Amino acid sequence: MMKCKYISACILLLLFAACSAKKKTLAEAMKDPGIRQEKEINKVKVVLSYMPACWQRNLDRGEADTSTMTFRVQVTPDKNSVRQTDNKAASFGTDSLFALVTGGDTIRPIYSERIANGNITGVEYVVAFERRLTGQSNALRFIYMDWLFSAARMEFFYERTNISKVDELSCSL
Numbered sequence: 001m002m003k004c005k006y007i008s009a010c011i012l013l014l015l016f017a018a019c020s021a022k023k024k025t026l027a028e029a030m031k032d033p034g035i036r037q038e039k040e041i042n043k044v045k046v047v048l049s050y051m052p053a054c055w056q057r058n059l060d061r062g063e064a065d066t067s068t069m070t071f072r073v074q075v076t077p078d079k080n081s082v083r084q085t086d087n088k089a090a091s092f093g094t095d096s097l098f099a100l101v102t103g104g105d106t107i108r109p110i111y112s113e114r115i116a117n118g119n120i121t122g123v124e125y126v127v128a129f130e131r132r133l134t135g136q137s138n139a140l141r142f143i144y145m146d147w148l149f150s151a152a153r154m155e156f157f158y159e160r161t162n163i164s165k166v167d168e169l170s171c172s173l
Helices: 002-030 160-171
Strands: 036-041 044-051 068-077 098-102 105-107 111-114 123-130 139-146 152-159
Touching: 036 152, 044 139, 044 152, 068 139, 098 123, 139 160, 152 160
Parallel strands: none
Antiparallel strands: 036 044, 044 068, 068 123, 098 105, 098 139, 111 123, 139 152
């Protein structure tokens, strides 16, 4: 009986260690400069992060959504900026702010939404594109047309191979 408990405990420990190692690998992959990127233009800092295909499932908030490519956009203007982040313009018509260029096609988001997270120093958006429309090109270009804070067009470059690697790790957890 004691031997059975010992073996069970060892198996559970190995499973926990394997899961922990995968999470660590995913965390390292998310630090890849191709997955999370930062730019600063006109004293406005923009952080763009690709959200892995299984991010909702891993947060116990639903099923894995492999039909979309989801990005998180964090915009933080300078503290002395004249423009206010509580401006209603930062919440409406946000789908016109974003595009994804792949090959020769420009894709508009299927949804973009400002996240009401209580952040008073900036705004945050979740932007999703239909994955099947992204084609086979390895190079993807995320475009953010920031007419609210910096009056600039920002481009972020992604490689599909890096995105696929992070998706695979995310869905294996």
